[in-house]
Amino acid sequence: MEVSRARGSDSRARLSLKKKNLMRWVSVLATVMAGAPLCSCRFIPTADVQSLAAGPSQEKAFDPDKMVASDWAGKVIPYFEKKAGPFAEVRDLAAKSPEEAGARFGYRPKSGEVPWTLMVKLEGIVVEANTESRAATIGVDTTGKGKADATVQIGPALRGTTIRDALDFVSFNDFTNQIDFARYGKAFNLYVDHEVLEKLPRDALIGRKVAVTGAYSLSSPGETPLVTPVEITLGPKP
Amino acid sequence: MPQKDREVTVNLRHTMAGALFASAALLISSAHAADLIAIITPSHDNPFFKAEADGAEAKAKELGYDVLSLVHDDDANKQSELIDTAIARGAKAIILDNAGADATVAAVKKAKDAGVPSFLIDREINASGVALAQIVSNNYQGAQLGAQKFVKLMGEKGNFVELVGKESDTNAGIRSKGYHDVIDDYPDMKMVSRQSANWSQPEAFSKMESILQANPNIKGVISGNDTMAMGAEAALKAAGRKDVIVVGFDGSNDVRDSIMQGGIKATVLQPAYQGAQLAVEQADAYVKTKTAPKSEKQLMDCVLIDDSNAGKLETFQLKP
Numbered sequence: 001m002e003v004s005r006a007r008g009s010d011s012r013a014r015l016s017l018k019k020k021n022l023m024r025w026v027s028v029l030a031t032v033m034a035g036a037p038l039c040s041c042r043f044i045p046t047a048d049v050q051s052l053a054a055g056p057s058q059e060k061a062f063d064p065d066k067m068v069a070s071d072w073a074g075k076v077i078p079y080f081e082k083k084a085g086p087f088a089e090v091r092d093l094a095a096k097s098p099e100e101a102g103a104r105f106g107y108r109p110k111s112g113e114v115p116w117t118l119m120v121k122l123e124g125i126v127v128e129a130n131t132e133s134r135a136a137t138i139g140v141d142t143t144g145k146g147k148a149d150a151t152v153q154i155g156p157a158l159r160g161t162t163i164r165d166a167l168d169f170v171s172f173n174d175f176t177n178q179i180d181f182a183r184y185g186k187a188f189n190l191y192v193d194h195e196v197l198e199k200l201p202r203d204a205l206i207g208r209k210v211a212v213t214g215a216y217s218l219s220s221p222g223e224t225p226l227v228t229p230v231e232i233t234l235g236p237k238p
Numbered sequence: 239m240p241q242k243d244r245e246v247t248v249n250l251r252h253t254m255a256g257a258l259f260a261s262a263a264l265l266i267s268s269a270h271a272a273d274l275i276a277i278i279t280p281s282h283d284n285p286f287f288k289a290e291a292d293g294a295e296a297k298a299k300e301l302g303y304d305v306l307s308l309v310h311d312d313d314a315n316k317q318s319e320l321i322d323t324a325i326a327r328g329a330k331a332i333i334l335d336n337a338g339a340d341a342t343v344a345a346v347k348k349a350k351d352a353g354v355p356s357f358l359i360d361r362e363i364n365a366s367g368v369a370l371a372q373i374v375s376n377n378y379q380g381a382q383l384g385a386q387k388f389v390k391l392m393g394e395k396g397n398f399v400e401l402v403g404k405e406s407d408t409n410a411g412i413r414s415k416g417y418h419d420v421i422d423d424y425p426d427m428k429m430v431s432r433q434s435a436n437w438s439q440p441e442a443f444s445k446m447e448s449i450l451q452a453n454p455n456i457k458g459v460i461s462g463n464d465t466m467a468m469g470a471e472a473a474l475k476a477a478g479r480k481d482v483i484v485v486g487f488d489g490s491n492d493v494r495d496s497i498m499q500g501g502i503k504a505t506v507l508q509p510a511y512q513g514a515q516l517a518v519e520q521a522d523a524y525v526k527t528k529t530a531p532k533s534e535k536q537l538m539d540c541v542l543i544d545d546s547n548a549g550k551l552e553t554f555q556l557k558p
Binding site (some may be wrong): 021047057097109110111112113114115133134135156157159160161171172173176178181182183185219 | 348354362364366371373374376377378379382394408409410411415416419420423424429509511512513530531534535536537538539
């Protein structure tokens with residue numbers, strides 16, 4: 001929360017800050033507000049009560065935004081730099097052998113049934129821009145054929161928990177429950193939006209060069225990969 | 239100390255003959271009876287829990303176990319008694335879809351202390367290191383799929399209602415969070431009512447009736463599970479409101495049929511049958527070789543079901 005406060009200069013950031021503050025307060029004021037629109041928040045106290053109940057050995061209050069902010073530059077980015085492969089190579093290998101592509105360029109937990117998350121570096125030209133939706137995306141042509149072969153999320157709303165799911169040093173076991181784990185996943189999306197994507201222009205995107213480091217989930221093989229960036233560089237207007 | 243050891247010790251303390259008799263009895267029982275696996279779930283009235291129990295039972299029998307299948311009806315006290323029963327009957331493992339994230343911790347610990355490992359399915363508990371496995375659907379991922387479909391069907395705007403599940407169940411909270419993390423990105427989507435119907439079909443029916451009276455101008459209902467979606471759909475139908483978009487969560491055959499008849503618009507398939515079978519496989523590995531699962535908390539991704547793939551859905555599995 002401190003993190004977003006420090007950066008709450010733009011109206012969109014302020015909006016999400018307001019929303020977050022409100023969530024905190026609603027959780028404090030608890031059940032009176034139980035019917036209000038923002039009440040996905042009323043489940044937060046459970047975690048707080050849990051950590052209190054568990055006694056002093058338990059860590060201080062769970063703060064996913066802080067965790068993400070403190071790991072980003074020192075752990076997350078270096079990890080992506082090390083694991084990400086050239087987009088065409090990763091995609092082609094994944095089509096042939098998801099296991100091999102996953103082992104070289106990706107991660108998935110050892111137990112359970114979740115698809116590989118693959119890390120890629122891609123360069124190309126923006127040939128499509130869907131900026132009407134809040135879950136905005138650009139279509140990138142990486143081969144020069146004039147057709148998008150990768151879709152890149154540019155926010156402000158980012159779908160999925162792809163960044164979290166790419167990290168081999170993160171385990172669901174370390175979280176009290178799915179709710180905390182989800183909040184942690186969402187915190188990555190908010191961080192990327194604030195720190196990486198917010199400053200991107202929303203118009204005249206088509207025709208520009210773009211370079212992206214990011215990840216995509218192999219959840220629907222055969223479909224155009226939906227890449228969530230951790231880094232993005234946009235060239236000048238053509 | 240495991241209960242069985244304690245019994246043997248007591249026997250030893252009595253007479254040598256008693257001890258011999260006890261070990262002879264143990265030998266006989268292990269030679270003749272198969273090992274027992276207890277399967278404890280909420281009421282089978284909800285087809286989701288039935289599918290889960292059936293999946294676990296089929297796998298356990300396939301692996302040569304006797305099965306004790308019990309229901310706790312979402313009553314934590316009853317669950318505690320059933321766990322006592324499982325321990326007393328000498329179950330080698332418990333497959334459990336539990337009756338409350340907090341209330342269950344002590345019961346599972348009791349089984350662990352008695353030497354009976356628990357393998358949790360569907361619902362989490364708020365503690366790790368007590369159960370050997372917690373295999374849950376990736377509810378957040380699934381809820382986001384459902385919400386994205388819902389937003390699309392709603393044309394990104396309009397009044398809607400959310401029906402929430404049982405509050406003691408983390409799945410109610412996580413699905414609601416998944417829904418809102420998507421829907422709240424659309425400022426023209428307005429939630430006019432949010433109520434818990436405790437996963438129950440009749441409760442959802444009556445809640446929906448009164449919500450509809452207060453808010454006749456609704457365009458959609460997003461529900462935390464399929465039984466509540468069925469209840470809401472029935473109430474809407476009874477009120478002549480076939481225009482209202484309903485989206486559920488589970489992937490039950492009832493909702494599949496409704497989708498194919500143009501009623502409910504979508505749901506999210508949880509791999510319930512598969513998850514239950516995976517739990518039994520992990521229990522079997524532990525019973526036979528003392529190998530615990532690599533990771534206690536395990537996620538299984540969900541799949542969106544709509545009119546394009548509903549025909550392939552059968553008992554919580556997607557046919558190829």
